Amino acid sequence: MLTKRIVPCLDVRAGRVVKGMNFEGVSDVSDPVELAAFYNAEGADELVFYDITASHEDRKLFTDVLRGVAEAVFIPLTVGGGINTVEDFDRVLKSGADKVSVNSGAIKNPALITEAARKYGSQCVVLSIDAKRADGRFTVFARGGRDNTGLDAVQWARDGERRGAGELVINSIDTDGVKNGFDIDMLNAMTASVNIPVVASGGAGSMEHFKQVFSETGVTAGLAASIFHYREVRIRDLKRYLRGEGVPTRG
Numbered sequence: 127m128l129t130k131r132i133v134p135c136l137d138v139r140a141g142r143v144v145k146g147m148n149f150e151g152v153s154d155v156s157d158p159v160e161l162a163a164f165y166n167a168e169g170a171d172e173l174v175f176y177d178i179t180a181s182h183e184d185r186k187l188f189t190d191v192l193r194g195v196a197e198a199v200f201i202p203l204t205v206g207g208g209i210n211t212v213e214d215f216d217r218v219l220k221s222g223a224d225k226v227s228v229n230s231g232a233i234k235n236p237a238l239i240t241e242a243a244r245k246y247g248s249q250c251v252v253l254s255i256d257a258k259r260a261d262g263r264f265t266v267f268a269r270g271g272r273d274n275t276g277l278d279a280v281q282w283a284r285d286g287e288r289r290g291a292g293e294l295v296i297n298s299i300d301t302d303g304v305k306n307g308f309d310i311d312m313l314n315a316m317t318a319s320v321n322i323p324v325v326a327s328g329g330a331g332s333m334e335h336f337k338q339v340f341s342e343t344g345v346t347a348g349l350a351a352s353i354f355h356y357r358e359v360r361i362r363d364l365k366r367y368l369r370g371e372g373v374p375t376r377g
């Protein structure tokens with residue numbers, strides 16, 4: 127089994143880290159720079175920063191907050207929110223991101239994936255997919271889970287890989303914030319359909335959930351927010367537990 131990555135996520139709104147359930151009921155958590163520094167010290171493998179209302183509010187991402195976060199960490203940083211053009215990729219990368227996550231912008235203009243991959247390399251382009259069960263299948267939602275695009279999520283994942291994305295983040299709206307475990311069925315459907323790394327997001331509530339997702343699916347990383355934010359699970363403890371269960375982790 128390949129080494130698995132543990133990735134905390136900062137959902138940022140108006141310069142503060144927030145968290146909700148099923149993409150709704152958002153509440154304040156912490157200062158993003160302080161929390162980023164904490165995760166850097168905790169042994170996180172990577173950090174994800176989402177400006178969660180940039181697309182909905184049709185504005186550019188908060189680069190001032192991003193710069194502060196980038197200065198606080200020495201681990202790979204993936205950034206998303208309001209990414210609609212190659213120029214947005216450039217602006218975010220110059221603000222300290224290592225990888226750029228695109229979601230609604232790629233749905234509006236799929237060629238953005240290809241253009242960015244050609245300019246910056248596939249390893250820099252992360253396609254984030256917000257999906258839930260609708261119309262008898264896994265369906266893609268846009269603008270922070272607000273709009274049903276009608277796109278089949280598995281086919282969209284394949285298209286993203288074909289267009290040049292180097293990694294997928296699969297956010298299950300059905301399990302987001304519920305803490306009953308990752309969406310195993312959705313993740314298996316995704317990992318069976320692509321050959322690029324897949325990051326599982328949505329539903330982590332315990333260390334056992336990470337063991338399950340790494341043991342029962344082909345994902346390469348587990349992403350979570352609230353259980354790390356509220357110290358319900360500490361990252362170093364999680365990695366120690368996973369290694370004891372035969373799941374290889376870094377450091």
